Amino acid sequence: MLGGLGLGPAIDLSRCTLAFDPRLGPVCESQLGPIPGGGFVCPHHACSVFDYSPAVEPLLPWAEATPDATVP
Amino acid sequence: MTVLLETQNVTKIHRPGTRAEVRALDDVSLCVEVGSCVAFTGPSGSGKTTLLALLGALERPSHGQVLFQGRDLRSDSDAELTRIRRKMGFIFQDFALIPSLAVWENITYPLIPRGMSTVERLKLAQSLLGELGLPDKTYERPYELSGGEQQRVSIARALAGRPEVILADEPTSNLDDAAAVELIAVLKKTHAAGTTLILSSHDPRVLAIAETVHRLKSGRLVATDR
Amino acid sequence: MRLFLEIARTGFAALCLHPLRSGVTICVVMSILVPYLAGVGLSHGIRDVAEDSLRFGADLTVTGLRFGRTVPIPLSAVDAIRRIEGVTEVVPRIVGALSLGKNREPAVLVGLPHGRLPKDVKWVQGQFSDSSTLNEFVVGSQLASRLSLEVGSIIPPFYRSAKGERLSKVVGVLAPDAPLWQANLMLTSLETAAQVFDQPDQVTCLLVSCRAGYADQIKTAILRTAAPDSTQGAIRYRVASRRELESLLPSGWLHREGIFNLHFVLGFAVAILAVLVTSGAGLSERRREIGILKATGWQTDEILLRGLVESLLLCCAAASGSVVVAFVWLKWLNGLWIASVFLNGVDAVPGFEIPFRLVPVPVLLAFLISAIVVLSGTLYPTWRAAIVPPRDAMR
Numbered sequence: 027m028l029g030g031l032g033l034g035p036a037i038d039l040s041r042c043t044l045a046f047d048p049r050l051g052p053v054c055e056s057q058l059g060p061i062p063g064g065g066f067v068c069p070h071h072a073c074s075v076f077d078y079s080p081a082v083e084p085l086l087p088w089a090e091a092t093p094d095a096t097v098p
Numbered sequence: 099m100t101v102l103l104e105t106q107n108v109t110k111i112h113r114p115g116t117r118a119e120v121r122a123l124d125d126v127s128l129c130v131e132v133g134s135c136v137a138f139t140g141p142s143g144s145g146k147t148t149l150l151a152l153l154g155a156l157e158r159p160s161h162g163q164v165l166f167q168g169r170d171l172r173s174d175s176d177a178e179l180t181r182i183r184r185k186m187g188f189i190f191q192d193f194a195l196i197p198s199l200a201v202w203e204n205i206t207y208p209l210i211p212r213g214m215s216t217v218e219r220l221k222l223a224q225s226l227l228g229e230l231g232l233p234d235k236t237y238e239r240p241y242e243l244s245g246g247e248q249q250r251v252s253i254a255r256a257l258a259g260r261p262e263v264i265l266a267d268e269p270t271s272n273l274d275d276a277a278a279v280e281l282i283a284v285l286k287k288t289h290a291a292g293t294t295l296i297l298s299s300h301d302p303r304v305l306a307i308a309e310t311v312h313r314l315k316s317g318r319l320v321a322t323d324r
Numbered sequence: 325m326r327l328f329l330e331i332a333r334t335g336f337a338a339l340c341l342h343p344l345r346s347g348v349t350i351c352v353v354m355s356i357l358v359p360y361l362a363g364v365g366l367s368h369g370i371r372d373v374a375e376d377s378l379r380f381g382a383d384l385t386v387t388g389l390r391f392g393r394t395v396p397i398p399l400s401a402v403d404a405i406r407r408i409e410g411v412t413e414v415v416p417r418i419v420g421a422l423s424l425g426k427n428r429e430p431a432v433l434v435g436l437p438h439g440r441l442p443k444d445v446k447w448v449q450g451q452f453s454d455s456s457t458l459n460e461f462v463v464g465s466q467l468a469s470r471l472s473l474e475v476g477s478i479i480p481p482f483y484r485s486a487k488g489e490r491l492s493k494v495v496g497v498l499a500p501d502a503p504l505w506q507a508n509l510m511l512t513s514l515e516t517a518a519q520v521f522d523q524p525d526q527v528t529c530l531l532v533s534c535r536a537g538y539a540d541q542i543k544t545a546i547l548r549t550a551a552p553d554s555t556q557g558a559i560r561y562r563v564a565s566r567r568e569l570e571s572l573l574p575s576g577w578l579h580r581e582g583i584f585n586l587h588f589v590l591g592f593a594v595a596i597l598a599v600l601v602t603s604g605a606g607l608s609e610r611r612r613e614i615g616i617l618k619a620t621g622w623q624t625d626e627i628l629l630r631g632l633v634e635s636l637l638l639c640c641a642a643a644s645g646s647v648v649v650a651f652v653w654l655k656w657l658n659g660l661w662i663a664s665v666f667l668n669g670v671d672a673v674p675g676f677e678i679p680f681r682l683v684p685v686p687v688l689l690a691f692l693i694s695a696i697v698v699l700s701g702t703l704y705p706t707w708r709a710a711i712v713p714p715r716d717a718m719r
Binding site for chain 1: 366367370371373374377378380381382385387392393394415417419420421423430431432434436440464466503504505506507508511528529531562564569572573666667668669670
């Protein structure tokens with residue numbers, strides 16, 4: 027009915043988008059900050075019995091286009 | 099006469115090598131003949147109970163030998179000692195009944211590993227309780243009985259396995275006069291039927307039924323009266 | 325064999341002879357197994373709901389990406405993607421978070437184009453009208469319960485918008501037996517959602533349906549483009565395909581990560597200690613009983629068999645009891661309190677039917693765990709007492 031919604035063990039987005047549906051937020055926002063360069067485990071989806079790792083690796087278009095490219 | 103049980107220079111040390119080391123028995127040698135009635139007497143702490151435990155294969159001596167029907171028990175395995183204990187009946191000073199079991203079960207529990215069925219065990223218990231004057235106590239729990247009744251249950255358990263020897267530790271110490279007299283009568287009857295009796299007691303009435311009385315003091319055998 | 329059974333029967337009798345000790349042991353084991361089974365049962369239920377969501381969802385879900393973070397997509401992107409070969413349908417959707425009421429109740433606002441709104445779905449009580457001048461919402465069961473909303477309720481303006489605010493009307497309430505994620509949902513039209521968030525001509529995601537076999541090709545094609553009308557730098561796309569999410573689902577279901585397992589391991593260790601202490605509390609009584617048995621002619625292996633039967637019966641009773649309690653808790657008590665431990669945002673008394681499924685493997689595992697806990701807690705002390713001389717055990 028809604029094009030598919032809700033894959034995770036949460037019932038709203040206010041906790042963790044990834045825990046609600048990894049299609050909407052494929053990476054847990056908490057894992058990107060707040061410390062620059064540092065990791066941060068999301069307190070919300072970590073306690074669940076149904077725990078997602080990052081859903082889809084963000085893939086840059088040029089990487090898709092040139093999968094065998096090497097950096098000089 | 100044939101020797102049933104024998105001790106040769108038996109010594110028992112409790113908690114050896116510690117500050118609390120106790121020499122409970124010291125170089126005791128004696129023998130018990132088949133069909134005899136032997137008693138040990140002496141003050142508290144003289145080693146009577148320890149000697150009875152060694153003769154009953156309930157523990158092993160620190161030094162010396164205990165022989166049952168000529169067989170040295172020192173080298174016997176735990177399972178062998180248990181098989182020997184099946185030929186013995188024990189009457190403990192504190193009765194050693196299992197409080198959660200009914201009287202008939204207490205009497206015949208030792209017979210379960212010997213393959214006796216529940217029905218046979220119940221019949222045997224009822225028969226023994228009848229002989230010992232407790233026919234209506236079959237299904238009661240030990241804590242519902244008086245001291246004398248508990249001791250009679252303890253005797254019934256000792257008799258249930260048709261033992262070659264009965265070892266009784268201070269059998270009258272927890273009983274009133276009337277119960278003690280009854281118990282002594284049962285012991286006499288058992289002895290008259292050919293069972294060897296080994297008793298430990300201070301009670302002159304118990305000592306009176308013994309053919310041999312060994313006197314112990316501080317773990318040593320100091321005298322033997324025949 | 326008869327002898328074996330007779331001794332085994334005494335093990336059963338021993339269980340009944342010490343009701344307090346048996347009861348405490350069973351309770352300790354159940355206290356770790358019930359949350360474990362409930363947690364795993366819930367995770368299986370969520371997986372089922374997630375699988376349904378995937379099955380009925382779009383082939384591709386497209387979101388915007390800027391600085392590696394999710395951003396809205398201009399509505400004009402719909403036409404660009406629709407032109408890609410193999411695409412059969414592109415549905416723009418708004419999924420946003422907001423909070424309502426004095427207590428700032430969290431809600432998920434979903435906006436879909438008018439033609440996509442459900443007219444008569446069995447788990448919606450009420451329906452949208454085509455001619456209302458009010459904002460119309462269908463609300464989730466838990467949200468309706470928290471905010472005391474029902475069909476026909478009028479909600480005063482709860483948002484700020486450049487186009488001005490309007491009253492909102494609750495035209496439907498999602499039934500409690502609908503999937504769990506409806507609990508805090510507010511369903512409305514795309515226009516209303518854009519107005520509530522004050523983001524005209526923007527959507528959060530695009531739901532792309534493809535012809536069979538075209539999904540990968542279309543995904544590549546979408547990734548090679550950028551949002552056409554970005555005036556502040558390009559908005560790149562992120563595309564989640566159904567197949568990728570299907571492969572993700574099992575790893576999400578495997579409850580190996582997070583602190584759940586840590587808690588469980590801690591609970592397991594505490595249970596073994598608790599059973600040891602329980603056994604220790606009755607140890608002198610048990611030692612004396614074993615001493616009496618040995619003195620009166622029971623062999624060590626016969627005593628161990630009796631203890632083993634007693635322990636196995638205890639562990640079976642504890643594990644079976646745990647399965648029953650977990651089922652009752654999840655089915656008839658609807659996961660009262662425990663659902664809020666394992667599911668984010670759920671009340672202690674869930675306002676919807678929680679999903680769960682008890683499957684054989686965790687149940688068998690529960691029996692194994694129970695056996696480990698009980699055997700280590702009861703059979704070990706029995707063995708210790710059985711190998712000492714009877715006189716020492718009777719002291």
